[in-house]
């Protein structure tokens with residue numbers, strides 16, 4: 001079986017889906033997204049079907065070269081100066097587009113930037129809804145209460161689960177690069193900690209273990225702590241974990257290290273965030289209780305009042321974005337699901353609430369992916385995988401039938 005690794009950044013699955021949908025959707029879109037060199041093809045392909053009225057770039061991940069090339073190809077872009085500005089400006093910018101253009105509009109975003117603004121957007125009949133990519137954004141929409149616009153979230157889809165299994169490695173890859181380049185150190189043998197043992201925390205722990213770093217886990221949810229223990233990891237209460245660890249990776253998506261925990265952080269420990277935005281560590285408290293020095297673009301040093309210190313990588317934003325986060329055919333899958341979610345909002349009247357992306361979309365993306373990247377499956381047109389989920393139901397019925405037939409025969413032969 002051939003596993004198709006190429007040197008190109010082509011999004012082959014997405015290209016095929018775009019071709020299938022045709023070019024005239026009659027809808028425009030706004031993308032609030034990470035603009036990395038790997039995002040350019042996605043933005044251009046979406047633009048073929050849903051002309052992009054505006055790209056709002058997430059400030060901590062924006063690649064200026066890519067932004068300029070998008071602008072040069074006629075796509076309007078906006079780069080906020082901070083995450084706070086992105087939250088302030090996103091809603092009004094979308095509203096401005098709705099007021100100046102009657103074309104139906106869909107927003108695809110990554111972080112709940114419009115969660116507090118949906119009431120105002122619902123006043124425009126040609127606003128067709130929002131597609132959300134991330135868990136952080138999903139939580140934000142949930143927390144904001146009810147919404148009068150459809151929000152399709154792919155944050156908890158099985159396709160996203162696949163991506164989450166590779167995020168941990170990308171987080172530790174970038175951490176390792178900074179360790180080598182800035183600290184002249186390697187990860188082997190470093191006593192590490194993972195805070196938050198959800199999807200990202202689990203894959204981060206696996207990646208650390210793969211680099212022979214002994215890992216201790218803490219999660220606010222006691223069942224997650226126990227799961228970590230039964231998966232062979234050491235667990236410890238938060239303050240003990242902070243006092244014992246040389247590398248601390250925050251994967252909670254919330255704020256895991258606050259003012260009261262600062263005294264417990266081990267001298268010279270390195271803190272890394274795997275979570276969205278810059279919320280994993282209470283940076284305001286760090287500023288208040290410590291003296292900060294910028295050692296380099298990527299390393300900040302905080303000195304505590306007792307003279308001990310700790311380091312923070314990448315300004316507390318997700319470290320893996322320094323190396324373009326997730327790449328290749330995994331990214332192709334994610335972009336394809338986002339595209340089909342945008343299509344869904346353009347084709348169907350969806351309920352006015354937050355809902356998960358539907359199974360049919362996962363199935364379409366996964367089947368197209370197998371066809372393109374796993375030639376063994378492409379050469380087996382009758383395999384049951386192509387008829388899933390119907391094939392699951394019929395296979396069960398068939399097994400059931402065989403079993404009852406066997407039971408009947410053995411009873412009668414006695």
Ligand SMILES: NC(=O)c1ccc[n+]([C@@H]2O[C@H](COP(=O)([O-])OP(=O)(O)OC[C@H]3O[C@@H](n4cnc5c(N)ncnc54)[C@H](O)[C@@H]3O)[C@@H](O)[C@H]2O)c1
Pocket residue numbers: 134135136137164167171195196197198199200201218219220221224251252253254255256274275276318319320325
């Ligand atoms: N770096 C990346 O490329 C990348 C990719 C995908 C997701 N993310 C982000 O990673 C974060 C985590 O996502 P996830 O899918 O793993 O979520 P998840 O819900 O699966 O896991 C989060 C875990 O953190 C725990 N937790 C919450 N608050 C805590 C606290 N204060 N202390 C200790 N534990 C706490 C929860 O109990 C849960 O087990 C989110 O911000 C998400 O957006 C980052």
